[in-house]
Amino acid sequence: MMFLRSWVNAMAKYIQIGALVEKEHGLEAYNNVSTSDGVVYAFLETGRSNDLFSEKQFGEFGEAAIITMIVEAKQKSHVLENLAESLKIDNSGEGFVFESTALLRCS
Numbered sequence: 001m002m003f004l005r006s007w008v009n010a011m012a013k014y015i016q017i018g019a020l021v022e023k024e025h026g027l028e029a030y031n032n033v034s035t036s037d038g039v040v041y042a043f044l045e046t047g048r049s050n051d052l053f054s055e056k057q058f059g060e061f062g063e064a065a066i067i068t069m070i071v072e073a074k075q076k077s078h079v080l081e082n083l084a085e086s087l088k089i090d091n092s093g094e095g096f097v098f099e100s101t102a103l104l105r106c107s
Contacts, residue, residue: 014040015076019067021087021095026065029086033067036082038075043068 019026023046034042045066071079080099089095 013073014070015073016100017069017071017076017079017083017097018100019065019083019087019089019095019097021065021067021089023063023065025087025095026067029083030065030067032086033079033083034069036075036079038072038079039069040072041070 019029021029026044026046030042030044033039034044045068047064047066048062067083069079069083076099080097084097087095087097089097
């Protein structure tokens with residue numbers, strides 16, 4: 001039981017940050033943010049979405065990017081600011097950025 005408590009305390013030091021944006025913005029932001037201080041792991045996936053973006057390259061669908069990062073909790077504000085700035089999310093108005101609670105699950 002002692003191991004489990006120490007593991008949970010260690011995992012509480014990390015959070016998940018993610019974004020769903022247009023592919024073009026996602027690729028650029030991933031390159032800018034994935035190597036930032038506090039980013040432990042970063043992953044980028046691309047695909048198509050029919051409900052979020054105004055530009056539709058494939059009829060009803062537009063290209064999308066999903067960025068997922070595991071970040072040190074103490075660096076979350078810095079990483080979130082860098083991500084929002086890299087995505088130009090305040091200016092474009094398309095896409096969203098999210099932060100999850102502390103990572104506490106093990107399997």
